[in-house]
Amino acid sequence: MIFDPPLQSGQLVARYKRFLTDVQLDNGELITIHCANTGAMTGCAEPGTRVWYSTSDNPKRKLPCSWEIAQSPAGHFICVNTARANQIARELIEQGALAPLTGYASLRSEVKYGAENSRIDLLLTDDERGHCYIEVKSVTLLDEREQPGMGYFPDAVTTRGAKHLRELMAMKAAGHRAVLLFMVLHTGIVRMRPATHIDPHYSQLIAQAIAAGVEILCYRPHLGVDGMVAHDFIPFEASHLLPEGSA
Incomplete structure (x- = not known):
């Protein structure tokens, strides 16, 4: 499975209402992306976590970007998209x-x-x-x-x-x-x-x-x-x- 187009990254600001995640991009822009994971996401969703997200070209989507991977402080990659x-x-x-x-x-x-x-x-x-x-x-x-x-x-x-x-x-x-x-x-x-x-x-x-x-x-x-x-x-x-x- 290859992520195509390549994933983009930013820093996690907050995950809320189960499906929503605010991410700050490296240029300072704040965006809201979709989170498909309804679990507790323990160890995956602390503010400041490096977030990697995919982008869809589907015009019917409210949020074009989806959270795919979190990178832990120890450097581990975690696929949070269930x-x-x-x-x-x-x-x-x-x-x-x-x-x-x-x-x-x-x-x-x-x-x-x-x-x-x-x-x-x-x-x-x-x-x-x-x-x-x-x-x-x-x-x-x-x-x-x-x-x-x-x-x-x-x-x-x-x-x-x-x-x-x-x-x-x-x-x-x-x-x-x-x-x-x-x-x-x-x-x-x-x-x-x-x-x-x-x-x-x-x-x-x-x-x-x-x-x-x-x-x-x-x-x-x-x-x-x-x-x-x-x-x-x-x-x-x-x-x-x-x-x-x-x-």
Whole structure:
């Protein structure tokens, strides 16, 4: 995924009303850009943060610019546009870069499914292998108080994420393959855990999902202001949530 046209940058003044961000350009001009991230954005949205934004030529948009990347004081790049997680996940699967998710005949996005009226982020299908339901989550929370490079999900209580875990468990119970794919969009994160300290219920559901056979994958693309390309998987640490001997 290449950002085209290239991203422009400025300094974060304030994020407010969830979707709005004021940015001061290097020439002193103040602009308002769109923020697609509805989460807490902990560690990503402090005033003074270097902001990288894209520009759209769509005349129907109220705000032509969108916040794409934050650069932390430590120099880490963080993709805060949550829509990019699905886009890069699909692109990497189509390229064959995510080995556990290759070998299917077709790939569709936003397909209706489940008893709770959901839409699956990505659905792989194959006559021989059947269906593989993939929920994609964007990971941007770095918290190094316990271990260097530790990332967490979620960064706020997520009822939507809990619903998606229940739907994945139901798909697995129905005989399909079910995958929770964490796209780690923070260059400082090298390992990951469920954020029990933020949303204990979600962590409990993670444990139930693993026990039910839902697969957990964590992938960290190479991220920079030019775009994102394939990189590597990172460890997902959830053994502390599971009964002894279960994982």
